[in-house]
Amino acid sequence: MSEAGQHTPEPAQLLLVEDNPGDVRLTREAFKQGRIDNDLHTVSDGSDALDFLRQRGEYEDAPRPDLVLLDLNLPRKDGEEVLAELKDDPELQSIPVIVLTSSRAEEDIARSYELHANAYLTKPVDPDEFIETVRAFEKFWFSVVRLPPEDDDQ
Template sequence: MSQAAASKPVIMLVEDNPADLRLTQEVFEEAAFEHRLLVARDGEQALAMLRGTPPHGDLPLPDIVLLDLNIPRKNGLEVLRTMKQDPRLKRIPVLILSTSRAETDFAAAYDAHANAFVTKPTDWGEFAELARLIRDFWLKVVQLPPGVV
């Protein structure tokens, strides 16, 4: 049984845009499922949180990471590559959530072992549906790997 199925799922959102962050938080709340949302606003902070670097030592590993590509300090692809090279983090599913529609971004994300690439919806209803789909597929249907290797 995955961590998500056994308890409240932990979702990490790596997003620097305040409007996108607020929208994501609101639609996940409206999707009406128990979860814990960890928020990192740049790539360095995301990696520190994932590694448990102080002051983040007490944070659980997320069940899933929603990762924007265009974030400061380390971009999303750098974070993704770092995660997939770390034995402790490589099994965590990473969904790229980006405004990009560039085929080069799709290819680069999948080459770096992203589990999915989703273009951010601009409409509230579409974004709410995306939150429900993530909940239903990634946190109910999919058997996630155990937390720490």
């Protein structure tokens, strides 16, 4: 352990793919309250998510996310399509993807894991529980889990 305040790691780069403004606001609030320094980037549909990940168009300067939070119910391209394309791309497939959705359907859960989602979380309806869920997964993914290094030269 380094001395308090001496080591400041780079902020975690998170991409939230979510079309519900209320859920975006709650997620931002949860990360603001959390202990992990992060840059939370948001896009509201699947097409923009893939442009962000591939640094295309208006997202050409976007950072490579350390983690993607992906809703399944999205306009233009749904979450399953985004997940399938991301995990099929050798340059992007090592980025962990957490499905964060309101769906409790068994087929959505099974399909997400078939498409190589790293975790599946159901959004609680209660705002306080939603914030607790985000904070719990933040602690797990950034304090316990070792994420893949950014440069995956193959």
